[in-house]
Amino acid sequence: MQAQKDAVQLLKHAGLRVTPQREAILQFLLDYDGHATVDDIYTSLQDRFPSMSVSTVYNTVKQLSQVGLVKEIGVGDGASRFDINVEPHHHLVCTRCGALFDFYLEEPIRLSVPPEAEGFEVEDYHVEVRGVCPRCKKQQVS
Amino acid sequence: MQAQKDAVQLLKHAGLRVTPQREAILQFLLDYDGHATVDDIYTSLQDRFPSMSVSTVYNTVKQLSQVGLVKEIGVGDGASRFDINVEPHHHLVCTRCGALFDFYLEEPIRLSVPPEAEGFEVEDYHVEVRGVCPRCKKQQVS
DNA sequence: CTCCCTGCAAATCCTTTGCATACAG
DNA sequence: CTGTATGCAAAGGATTTGCAGGGAG
Numbered sequence: 001m002q003a004q005k006d007a008v009q010l011l012k013h014a015g016l017r018v019t020p021q022r023e024a025i026l027q028f029l030l031d032y033d034g035h036a037t038v039d040d041i042y043t044s045l046q047d048r049f050p051s052m053s054v055s056t057v058y059n060t061v062k063q064l065s066q067v068g069l070v071k072e073i074g075v076g077d078g079a080s081r082f083d084i085n086v087e088p089h090h091h092l093v094c095t096r097c098g099a100l101f102d103f104y105l106e107e108p109i110r111l112s113v114p115p116e117a118e119g120f121e122v123e124d125y126h127v128e129v130r131g132v133c134p135r136c137k138k139q140q141v142s
Numbered sequence: 143m144q145a146q147k148d149a150v151q152l153l154k155h156a157g158l159r160v161t162p163q164r165e166a167i168l169q170f171l172l173d174y175d176g177h178a179t180v181d182d183i184y185t186s187l188q189d190r191f192p193s194m195s196v197s198t199v200y201n202t203v204k205q206l207s208q209v210g211l212v213k214e215i216g217v218g219d220g221a222s223r224f225d226i227n228v229e230p231h232h233h234l235v236c237t238r239c240g241a242l243f244d245f246y247l248e249e250p251i252r253l254s255v256p257p258e259a260e261g262f263e264v265e266d267y268h269v270e271v272r273g274v275c276p277r278c279k280k281q282q283v284s
Numbered sequence: 285c286t287c288c289c290t291g292c293a294a295a296t297c298c299t300t301t302g303c304a305t306a307c308a309g
Numbered sequence: 310c311t312g313t314a315t316g317c318a319a320a321g322g323a324t325t326t327g328c329a330g331g332g333a334g
């Protein structure tokens with residue numbers, strides 16, 4: 001099976017031990033269309049791994065994100081979400097329903113740092129655009 | 143006293159009832175140099191309002207941010223922070239020490255939204271730049 | 285064989301909620 | 310007066326931690 005092998009390879013290549021749980025979690029994220037929360041992962045894998053604990057999911061996603069296989073995105077309140085898309089990209093967040101969409105910047109940001117932060121070494125940045133998604137716009141009383 | 147009056151005026155102007163706690167909280171934020179957490183506010187006002195409860199602080203900052211007197215910023219993990227600077231601006235976050243700096247964009251972002259989000263109505267956006275602040279850079283073992 | 289991962293439960297942190305009382309307008 | 314804010318305590322959700330046993334390399 002191609003997909004399963006991918007997860008294993010990715011883990012090995014990242015220098016992580018390959019355990020059934022890790023493989024399943026990574027595979028789940030690879031297949032998942034969207035941005036999964038820890039709970040999404042945990043719940044969805046209950047069938048196959050009834051004994052898997054939440055902390056394992058937390059441990060795993062934390063390590064996956066440390067080795068750069070996934071990206072943690074924490075927008076607004078509630079649970080963090082995990083994104084298999086590790087390319088630099090950003091997010092639209094619907095303030096009504098919480099939906100999350102990826103988007104890309106047409107050009108990189110240019111920032112002017114204040115004197116106190118002179119010399120700040122930028123590692124990464126993330127743009128969170130808040131607004132109303134098309135679906136919620138339609139449902140608005142007009 | 144000039145400063146105290148400011149807080150009262152701001153509250154009145156925003157249509158909020160003026161209570162001693164609200165006045166103190168808003169005043170604290172006006173004077174605070176940085177981005178205070180609920181706990182910062184709560185702790186700092188313990189002297190003057192030993193009986194003030196945490197929920198009052200939460201209630202108050204929530205309302206202040208609803209009327210636009212402060213801005214809530216939630217970066218990464220941990221507690222939300224509140225910013226008296228309500229102009230559109232963005233933040234540098236130090237991944238080592240958690241320090242937070244304001245910055246401004248030299249020009250607004252231009253985004254390309256994906257087809258699924260066609261028609262997304264942008265209300266606001268916030269850029270979170272992660273990296274190493276000058277102080278932490280110096281302390282790095284070199 | 286060794287060390288890391290897992291599972292479990294408890295703990296922690298941040299935030300919200302319900303309700304009775306007190307106070308601003 | 311009336312309605313809202315306050316204080317208190319308890320609940321809630323997300324995440325972390327400690328520890329013993331199990332499995333990967």
